[in-house]
Amino acid sequence: MVTRPASSVVPAASSAPNSWGLGDGQAIPWEYAPAPEARDLVTLKERYGLFIGGRFVAATGGATFTSIDPSTEQPLAAVAKATTADVDKAVRAARRAQRRSWGQLSGKERAKYLFRISRILQERSREFAVLESMDSGKPIKESRDVDVPLAASHFWYYAGWADKLDYAFPGRVARPLGVAAQIIPWNFPLLMLAWKIAPALAAGNTVVLKPASTTPLSALLFAEICVQADLPPGTVNILTGPGEIGMALVTHPDVDKVAFTGSTEIGRKIYQGVAGTDKALTLELGGKAANIVFDDAPLDQAVEGIVNGIYFNQGEVCCAGSRLLVQESIAQPLIDKLKDRLATIRVGDPLDKNTDVGAINSKSQLDKITELVQSGVDEGAELYQPACDLPERGYFFRPTLFTNVAQSHRIAREEIFGPVLSVLTFRTPDEAVEKANNTPYGLSAGIWTDKGSRILEMVSRMKAGVVWANTFNRFDPTSPFGGYKESGFGREGGMHGLHAYVRLEDR
Ligand code: NDP
Numbered sequence: 060m061v062t063r064p065a066s067s068v069v070p071a072a073s074s075a076p077n078s079w080g081l082g083d084g085q086a087i088p089w090e091y092a093p094a095p096e097a098r099d100l101v102t103l104k105e106r107y108g109l110f111i112g113g114r115f116v117a118a119t120g121g122a123t124f125t126s127i128d129p130s131t132e133q134p135l136a137a138v139a140k141a142t143t144a145d146v147d148k149a150v151r152a153a154r155r156a157q158r159r160s161w162g163q164l165s166g167k168e169r170a171k172y173l174f175r176i177s178r179i180l181q182e183r184s185r186e187f188a189v190l191e192s193m194d195s196g197k198p199i200k201e202s203r204d205v206d207v208p209l210a211a212s213h214f215w216y217y218a219g220w221a222d223k224l225d226y227a228f229p230g231r232v233a234r235p236l237g238v239a240a241q242i243i244p245w246n247f248p249l250l251m252l253a254w255k256i257a258p259a260l261a262a263g264n265t266v267v268l269k270p271a272s273t274t275p276l277s278a279l280l281f282a283e284i285c286v287q288a289d290l291p292p293g294t295v296n297i298l299t300g301p302g303e304i305g306m307a308l309v310t311h312p313d314v315d316k317v318a319f320t321g322s323t324e325i326g327r328k329i330y331q332g333v334a335g336t337d338k339a340l341t342l343e344l345g346g347k348a349a350n351i352v353f354d355d356a357p358l359d360q361a362v363e364g365i366v367n368g369i370y371f372n373q374g375e376v377c378c379a380g381s382r383l384l385v386q387e388s389i390a391q392p393l394i395d396k397l398k399d400r401l402a403t404i405r406v407g408d409p410l411d412k413n414t415d416v417g418a419i420n421s422k423s424q425l426d427k428i429t430e431l432v433q434s435g436v437d438e439g440a441e442l443y444q445p446a447c448d449l450p451e452r453g454y455f456f457r458p459t460l461f462t463n464v465a466q467s468h469r470i471a472r473e474e475i476f477g478p479v480l481s482v483l484t485f486r487t488p489d490e491a492v493e494k495a496n497n498t499p500y501g502l503s504a505g506i507w508t509d510k511g512s513r514i515l516e517m518v519s520r521m522k523a524g525v526v527w528a529n530t531f532n533r534f535d536p537t538s539p540f541g542g543y544k545e546s547g548f549g550r551e552g553g554m555h556g557l558h559a560y561v562r563l564e565d566r
Pocket residue numbers: 242243244245246269270271272273300301302303304305306309320321322323325326328329343344345346376377424427474475476
């Protein structure tokens with residue numbers, strides 16, 4: 060449904076030119092009516108406990124912290140603040156379950172539980188989507204159409220492997236590692252939980268998971284699903300609390316495997332925390348992906364891919380295409396098209412189904428984005444932002460485009476983790492490869508060209524764990540994901556993701 064301001068004049072269909080009479084960069088002369096998803100699909104508790112041994116319990120000492128809605132700055136719920144004593148309790152509960160219940164089940168029985176979890180996630184998908192958008196600030200169309208369905212499909216996919224480990228690793232015996240400590244970030248809270256928990260359980264491990272402090276609620280709703288699915292107590296444990304709790308978990312002597320997704324800085328500390336032990340480790344860290352557009356690319360599709368690459372999830376995506384490398388001969392037309400497209404992006408209420416860019420996850424993240432954008436202006440790059448209204452409350456940031464960017468600028472080197480695109484140009488494929496690889500990161504990249512042979516050549520020369528061709532930000536549970544260099548090591552997804560949770564022995 061659309062509403063039109065009284066002053067707008069829309070040409071009659073028969074006389075309307077294809078462009079609707081709009082000049083370049085002009086906005087469409089009507090507004091979408093608000094279409095908010097119902098918040099009452101979610102029943103928020105006033106207070107959430109830790110999930111240890113199949114039960115919700117208060118933190119030792121009873122401390123809590125508050126999770127807020129970043130789009131309104133209003134509190135959502137009080138959440139238990141775990142202590143190191145709670146870390147110990149959770150690891151002991153996980154160990155017990157690994158020895159006595161979950162670890163004793165056949166692959167076929169484990170698969171039934173994982174299928175059940177996947178089904179319940181689908182049945183309760185609207186509740187999860189609304190809660191995820193309220194707690195993280197991401198648009199409901201993304202939590203509804205991407206995060207929750209992908210989370211459910213990860214459980215479905217790994218359920219399929221649980222009784223087929225002999226086929227995944229022919230000639231070897233795959234044994235679970237034991238207790239996995241898993242630490243996840245705030246940008247895809249439920250999806251990162253699924254990436255971590257599903258392969259771990261499929262392989263027979265038990266887990267203690269720590270969600271990010273700004274987005275603990277979907278993990279706690281997931282704990283309710285574990286109860287609903289009748290998962291043996293202690294198989295999944297959820298500890299909410301600050302970063303130090305994450306480190307206490309990483310360094311706990313009875314943990315066998317550590318999996319972390321988050322910043323490179325904390326990834327380094329975790330690496331140090333497990334050094335000198337025999338714990339298995341996977342790290343999925345930051346990125347500064349190049350999205351490369353050649354002069355033979357279909358420009359309109361490329362524009363959609365660029366927009367999806369950097370403005371999806373407010374740009375708070377480790378694999379975001381934050382550096383646009385465009386071939387010099389098409390730079391101007393492409394930038395003009397991008398600016399036109401930016402004018403149609405809707406920033407606002409994450410629960411409005413028409414919203415494209417929601418709220419930034421936290422005040423500190425908003426401050427970081429603001430500071431880096433200011434550095435871009437100070438260092439001489441040219442800033443473009445569409446003239447869109449931002450809500451009066453909440454942490455919002457306009458979609459931003461920088462041209463005239465030099466490789467030395469901070470906005471071209473540092474992970475911004477916000478809706479900010481830096482445009483650089485190149486003349487030859489060699490120059491594109493050199494610029495794309497000129498980063499300490501190596502998580503993802505994109506290539507836009509009409510030539511299949513060029514795609515294959517570029518892919519083989521790019522130091523990036525994932526390279527998308529004529530698309531961007533596509534995810535699938537069957538496909539491995541992970542980085543090179545400071546983007547981390549180890550893979551999640553696919554059979555590679557399963558490998559990270561097993562010890563292979565000779566038959
Ligand atoms: P962090 O890396 O600090 O947070 C990720 C997770 O690690 C959270 O659960 C966090 O807990 C936990 N954590 C924090 N400190 C420690 C520690 N010492 N030991 C163990 N676990 C810890 O990311 P930030 O939230 O601080 O974001 C900072 C920047 O990191 C962003 O601007 C972005 O550039 C990048 N980032 C990258 C992500 C990715 O997917 N690659 C995801 C998130 C951020 P808590 O929330 O309680 O602090």
